[in-house]
Amino acid sequence: MSTQSDATGTRHATFPFPQDDPCLPPPEYARLRADEPVTQVVLPTGDRAWLVTRHADVLTVLGDERFSRRALTGPDAPKLAPIPPMPSLFYLDPPDHTRIRRLAARAFDPARLARLRPRVDRVVAAHLDRLAAADQPADLLATVARPLPLAVVATVLGVPEDEYEPFAGWIRTAFSFGAVPPDEQMAAMGGLQQYLAALVGSRRKEPAEDALSDLVAPTGDDQLADHELVALVFDLIGAGDQPVTAEIVHLVLNLLRDPARLPALHAEPELVPGAVEELLRHSQSAGGGLGSVRIAVADVELSGVTIPAGDPVIPSFNAANFDESVFPDADRIDLARRPNPHLTFAQGIHHCLGAPVGRMELTALLGGLARDFPSLRLAVPEDQLQWLPVPAFRTPGAIPVHW
Template identity: 50%
Template structure:
């Protein structure tokens, strides 16, 4: 079935869902569009259907790594990342790595993350105004935490930040750059893993190296793939999510002031900011139908690509009353920003913590927080899985 419509859609406002989502939710819950690669994909937009696609094993993640398979992000063919595996391989990997991301371990990081967020915002206060939200907090907070988790020397941050920036581009013109960046990061992580085996350390990467269950272990390719996943999701997703959350609040001074006066509301408010966020778009959720499936009277054939639109599902009025509104105390809030089913994000608890503590530090330390430039002057990145402005100058 030919189509002239291409995805991703370009929103009129980068902080709001594309207008097309409302029409899809209302009139066309299963719609055919083209990807930048020219591949066709079925967009699934309603909350109930997105949950179904995310959880139904007839929609395969692993199949997108096959040679010639439709894909939106530049995944390696045959990737052994847990991000793109189906059971039973996914179940095996999840079992092996879950201990490294246990709730107790993440909670134990809380004091360190809070101190880091406070120190970063204090440095912004000393150097500004204006101070850049991205360089001052949104990048260094998650990337420092990931360095701590993986045991990566912080002096190497700029190198792997540059590699992962390129690797998460879906611009077809950058394919060679993507391959080169992946190779450079692979060589770096290989050396790091070898060094840890020679001199064991106390960090998540060492835990993954040692992880075993009845003699089963992660092989080197699986360790490398996990390193890619942590760097990409743990850094880029949180950086963009924090930027989107702060920009959303800056547009709403009354909400900003309410959170300053009621910091105990932050955990619930973070869930609503995640629901409302357009930082990621769920571009990595692409799947391939393994057999014929019917959704809303639409026949999805075996081999067809299917993309559950998480950001559209988070706007479904059947689940979220007044979905366009930011309701800081919205409960319940069954948003799908961290996915659903077996691929629910392992780092969800950490991501929530970083958003809560980062926003909390800004509110405490920078009274009168506001943009230092007109919002229209912000320069947004394009062609990346996680969108954000290059810089966000703040005043207070």
Template identity: 45%
Template structure:
């Protein structure tokens, strides 16, 4: 009798923004939850079904805290908010969540649109060609999150190298990753000390106040929350601004449709978030805290479970024609920002920045197009997030 070895998710590849078709093939052939081999050589479970993914992301039976240190996909410190389970996660998150409510984020809209306008003014004044990563995708989110957290403008350029190493899966050596962690920690300690001595109206000052006067956050939690907010607020949004712009520009008919119908943009952004993968294809691992039934299989306590959110966003049982970018898709319960207690804290802010950036480009440079062939584009490799190193664009005709 022969036993078929489970597929290895460590062999699944990346090609730009293309999702490896084997995720969908596994779901269709084996169901929404399948046994797989993990990159560290062990075995675990891969979830590619939308309903099952939501269950894992929200059910306390699947623990992030238990996954810390279990394999290469796990973070290394229990004081990261992404590695906490309730009630610790709830206690830490509540100190920051008030700054990211929909109402508060909407108050930032005029400032975000002002930053976009200033960046596009400078880009258009210089003329084509331009690198959209350098001119818009990077400076917009680092300016916004920097102002929100109270990071001085002169310090913001220091974060790009640190954040790349922080999010490395194989692009940086273990020593370089440790150094990036240490530098980020040291900088946040320094900035916290400044805000403790000279508080202002920024979020970090409010968090320091919560630490010192209200209680509930210890110093490590405060530092790691600041690091997490800074990296997530910068790197992921910067990557998706470029990724979404590229996705539209590589489909000129989609770009033209949005330029002609700007009211469609909010719906289109949701579809782009569903369609375009960003983070690690298999997500942060979780560990089953008890025996549990999921998707027709039994997962034993202690088993490692990975959720492929990008694959779940293309589940045929939820989406009609899921492999097609449908800009006016009306019913779109995507999982791009996660689900449950670890739903992205900055989702409202990310939506605002993405919509403002794309809206500014569509309005002011409707004739924008790629300046190089698609096969000449360079993609970041060995990082937990997908993204372009540069996005060369050009345009002709009048701009506003």
């Protein structure tokens, strides 16, 4: 672990921490939870931030309005990415966030999602069929993990099939942080926003049986404006594509580390939903968690440490999900773990709006793998997988498998 000194000579660890194993949390988290649950770290940009690692403290950061997302868009906010934050529900605080979240929530209530479940199940089944038809060893990343999440997003939003390819192209570039030049990324974001604006206009004229039509429809005497809808759908796409690909990768790799797990789920498919929750808890797919940063807008004390107003704060979901005070024997994957209050989908007002869709997708996928591929296994030793050098949503370049 590397460190940097500040103006007073105090040394701070650089963050994100290196991982010897991409599927396990950095060992530093356990030490910090025990000894320094709130500590300053240095970000890749040189900015300093407070890293919070205990489950209870992370919940406080997520639920206390003294920690602001909107402040991240201010002129003095730390620079966390090569391009500035886009207008987004992610960067709103109450009351603006409350209004938009209330209007958007209807599209994701259980009854409406139940209507979409057969479509999502068909999309998942089609990708598993593609895997089954491939020559072995097959690349699970190319056949399932990479294309499936975006196909589910398009299905839920109601993107027409003949518009899918340009839609997917914009998304691949717009959300390829660090992989393409910033000007190319910004151009793709502009193209995607124009397309989404046209799609919103189409649904206002002709509603369909999809989540976008539910978002467009008025709720009482209020409804989302076009620019709010475009920003919201942009958020849903960003959360539903690469992050879910990475979740699938980590879910599968953690599952395959014990060859008894898939056969157990094959024998008892009723365990699949709980297994999804435990694999979500264990996942390290988000990397360091810089996407969860807040700014303290008042002095706040956490675990005896005062965080001054104006300082950035990183509530580490990955660290909190391994807190032994909440998850006994936290390093062990227990597919029947109950309760399981993991924070992979965050908590509080910024709890992932699309979490029900993600759970639906991952449950269908894990159920299908357990049912049809109970002998699934890696075709190479896991340490031969070549992980891509990206800061978040890390995956290998390929995942060759036999079954």
